[in-house]
Amino acid sequence: MSNKSQKNQSVKNAKAESAKMTTTDVMKMRHTLSHVLAAAVKELYSEVKLGIGPAIDTGFYYDIDFGDAKVAEADLPKIEKKMRGILQRKFEMVRSEKTRNDALSWAIEGKQSLKKELIDELPESETISFYAMVDKSGKTIFEDLCKGPHVEGSEQVGAFKLVRLAGAYWRGDEKRQMLTRIYGVAFNEQSELDEYLKRQEEAKARDHRKLGKELDLYTFSDLVGAGLPMFTPRGTVLRDVLAEYSLSLRKKAGFQRVWTPHITKVDLYKTSGHYAKFGDELFMVHSQVNGEEFALKPMNCPHHTQIFASRPRTYRDMPIRYMEPTTDYRDEKTGELGGLSRVRSLTQDDSHVFCRNSQIKQEIQNLVKIVRELYETVGMSKLRARLSYRSDEDKYLGDPKLWEMAQGEIRQAAIDNGLDFFEMEGEAAFYGPKIDFMAEDAIGREHQVATIQLDFVQPERFGLEFVNEKGEKERPVMIHHATLGSIERFMSVFIEHTAGWFPFWAAPEQVRILTINDQVADYVSKITEVLDSLELHEPIYQAGCRYTVDDSDDSLGKKIKRATEMKIPCVLIVGPKDVEAGEVSVRMRDGEEKVKLSKLAGFLKGLK
Numbered sequence: 001m002s003n004k005s006q007k008n009q010s011v012k013n014a015k016a017e018s019a020k021m022t023t024t025d026v027m028k029m030r031h032t033l034s035h036v037l038a039a040a041v042k043e044l045y046s047e048v049k050l051g052i053g054p055a056i057d058t059g060f061y062y063d064i065d066f067g068d069a070k071v072a073e074a075d076l077p078k079i080e081k082k083m084r085g086i087l088q089r090k091f092e093m094v095r096s097e098k099t100r101n102d103a104l105s106w107a108i109e110g111k112q113s114l115k116k117e118l119i120d121e122l123p124e125s126e127t128i129s130f131y132a133m134v135d136k137s138g139k140t141i142f143e144d145l146c147k148g149p150h151v152e153g154s155e156q157v158g159a160f161k162l163v164r165l166a167g168a169y170w171r172g173d174e175k176r177q178m179l180t181r182i183y184g185v186a187f188n189e190q191s192e193l194d195e196y197l198k199r200q201e202e203a204k205a206r207d208h209r210k211l212g213k214e215l216d217l218y219t220f221s222d223l224v225g226a227g228l229p230m231f232t233p234r235g236t237v238l239r240d241v242l243a244e245y246s247l248s249l250r251k252k253a254g255f256q257r258v259w260t261p262h263i264t265k266v267d268l269y270k271t272s273g274h275y276a277k278f279g280d281e282l283f284m285v286h287s288q289v290n291g292e293e294f295a296l297k298p299m300n301c302p303h304h305t306q307i308f309a310s311r312p313r314t315y316r317d318m319p320i321r322y323m324e325p326t327t328d329y330r331d332e333k334t335g336e337l338g339g340l341s342r343v344r345s346l347t348q349d350d351s352h353v354f355c356r357n358s359q360i361k362q363e364i365q366n367l368v369k370i371v372r373e374l375y376e377t378v379g380m381s382k383l384r385a386r387l388s389y390r391s392d393e394d395k396y397l398g399d400p401k402l403w404e405m406a407q408g409e410i411r412q413a414a415i416d417n418g419l420d421f422f423e424m425e426g427e428a429a430f431y432g433p434k435i436d437f438m439a440e441d442a443i444g445r446e447h448q449v450a451t452i453q454l455d456f457v458q459p460e461r462f463g464l465e466f467v468n469e470k471g472e473k474e475r476p477v478m479i480h481h482a483t484l485g486s487i488e489r490f491m492s493v494f495i496e497h498t499a500g501w502f503p504f505w506a507a508p509e510q511v512r513i514l515t516i517n518d519q520v521a522d523y524v525s526k527i528t529e530v531l532d533s534l535e536l537h538e539p540i541y542q543a544g545c546r547y548t549v550d551d552s553d554d555s556l557g558k559k560i561k562r563a564t565e566m567k568i569p570c571v572l573i574v575g576p577k578d579v580e581a582g583e584v585s586v587r588m589r590d591g592e593e594k595v596k597l598s599k600l601a602g603f604l605k606g607l608k
Helices: 003-019 023-044 073-087 100-109 113-120 190-206 208-214 233-252 266-272 274-281 301-308 357-377 400-416 457-461 487-498 518-533 556-565 576-581 597-605
Strands: 059-065 092-098 128-134 140-145 159-169 178-187 263-265 284-286 293-296 320-329 345-355 383-389 421-425 434-440 446-455 477-486 511-515 547-550 570-574 583-588 591-596
Touching: 023 059, 023 073, 023 128, 023 140, 023 178, 059 159, 073 159, 073 178, 092 100, 100 113, 100 128, 100 140, 113 140, 159 190, 178 190, 190 208, 190 487, 208 487, 233 320, 233 345, 233 357, 233 477, 233 487, 263 266, 266 274, 266 293, 266 301, 266 457, 301 320, 301 345, 301 457, 301 477, 345 357, 345 487, 357 383, 357 400, 357 434, 357 446, 357 477, 383 400, 400 434, 400 446, 446 457, 446 487, 457 477, 477 487, 511 518, 511 556, 518 547, 518 570, 518 576, 518 597, 547 556, 556 570, 570 576, 576 583, 583 597, 591 597
Parallel strands: 383 421, 511 547, 511 570
Antiparallel strands: 059 178, 092 128, 128 140, 159 178, 263 293, 284 293, 320 345, 345 477, 383 434, 434 446, 446 477, 570 583, 583 591
16 A cells, blocks of 8 residues: 555544544533633633533533623634634643642632632542643643543644623522623534534524514513513414414314313422422412412413312223313523523413323323324424433432333333334433423424323322222323423424424415505405415314405515515415416415416415
8 A cells, every 4th residue: 555545544544533432522522622711711811710611512611700801702702712822732631639628729829719619518528630731841721620521632622613602690599690601612523513603503593582573473571571472463373373283183182171270279289299399480379368378380280180080080981181271380580581492481282191001002102193293294203202211319209119110111102103212311200201202403403392201190199090990999190291392482493493484384474465556456355255265274274364465555576575574485466467367476485486366275275
C-alpha cells in the first residue's frame, strides 16, 4: 500500500472511530466545555462567582453571578473566542482530591461563595474532587469543584457554539438570587453542529409563540395572569376540532363522556395520594360560608373513581370507560411557563378505564390503536414508546409485588403491539407504570404526547370494587389514558410541526374566497352555497365548510398576500372570466388550477 493510501486509510479509520463515540463520551466532552466556558468567563470578568455547569442533551451551560458586570447576548462571540483561545493552549483535565478544609480554603480564597455553599453541604465523609485544566508547561489554567467525568484533554473537544443567555435562580429556588445562565451546544463533528443549528433556525420560524400571534390563535393578558391562555375564535376552532377528533376515536372504542366540577374538597386528593405528592402545586380555594377547604382541580382521575363508586357494579358492567376533556389547574412557577408548552390551565383529553385483570391486554391494545390512528392522521406517525417504571426511590405508592406485575403487563403489551420501545426507571407515575408515546415532528424533534398508565393503587385507596361471577367482591384495575395529553401542549407541538399550515380538516379557516371586482357577487353566492352544503367526513364529520370572503377594494395581490400570511390551505379566486367559464381558480400551497363549480364540492372533499 502506498504512503498516500495508508494516510487515506488512517483518516478513514479515525473518522470511523470518531463516529463510534458513545453517549457517555459526548457528555464528557460537553461537560469539559462547560469548564472551558467558566474559565473564559473568569478571564474576561475576574470578579464573577461561579455556580454549576453540567452537560445537557445538546450541549452544556454554566450558571454565573456576574455581580455589577453587564453581560448580554452580544457578548457571546467574545466569550466563545476566549474559549477557543483556551483550547489552543492544549491542556489536560487532571483530577485531584482535597480535604474539606482545603476545599473550603480554595472557595474562600477565590471569593467563590456559591462553591463554598456547595462544599458546606457535602457530607463530612465524602471525597471532594476537583478537575484542573493543566497546560503542557504544567500551569493550571482553571480549576473547579467537580465530580466529573471529563475527556482527557482539549484535543478531544468537538465542535461547539454559544447560543443564548437565560436567567436561572440559584439552586432552582426562586427565593435565591438570579444568576445568568450561558448555554452552549456541542457535538462530535462540525457537520452535526451545523445540522443542529440549521434545525434551530427552522425551529425559530416554527415557534408556536410567534405563529400563535401571527395566525391570531391565542393570547395572554397580565390582567388575567401568567400561564392562563385565552383562545381567539380561530384558535378555539383549532382546539375544538382536535379535541373532537380525539373524542370520536375513543367513542368508537366504547368510551362515554362524563363531566366533573372544577373545584373539589382537598380530602379527595388526600385519599388519592395526590395531595402528599403534589400539594404545593394546588390552587387553594376557601369557602367564605363555612371555611371548607377546596382546590382547583389539578387532575381528573380521583373524580372518575367517584363516578365508578356511585353505584354497585358487577362483572357484567366491566370494562367501564369514561372520557372527559376538561380544564385542570396547576400552580406552576412563573419562570417555568412558556407559551402553550407549559401553562397553569391545561385541558386534558382524559380517559379512564375500570376493568378486570383479564381485560388489561385488550384495553391497552384498543388504546394503542387509537394513538396510532390519531398520530398517523396528524402526520406524526413515527412513534416510540417509553416504558416508564418505578425506581428504588421512596416516592411510589402501593405494593411492590403489584408494581412488578403491572410493569410486566406494560412490557408485554408493548411487545404484543409491536411498539418500538425503550425502558426508563424512575419515570413512572406515583401510582403505576406507564407507556409514554414519543412522536417525531417535521424537523426531527421528539415530543412526549399520548400516555397509557396502569394503576392498581387508586382503586385500592378508594375501595373500588365490583361483584364477580362467584358473587365475590373483586378490585378493578384502572387504566389512565390521554391521546393528545394536554390540548394546549399538543397545540404547541402541532403548530410547530405544521409551521401553521394546518391540514384542511383542522384549519380554523379552510377556504377564503377572493374577488377580483364587485361584478362577481352573485357568482360568489353560488360558491358559498356549495361550501355551506358541503359534508366532510375525514377524519371527523363536519357539516359545512369554514370560509370567509375577502371582497374588499384592495388589489388581488394584497388579498393573496393576506391569505398566504394567514396560511389558508385553499384560496378561491373569482373574476369575470371565471364566471363566464363556470369555474373558480383554486390556489393551494403546491400550485393553482381551474375547477368547475359543479365539481368544487368533490374537489374539496378530496383534500387531506
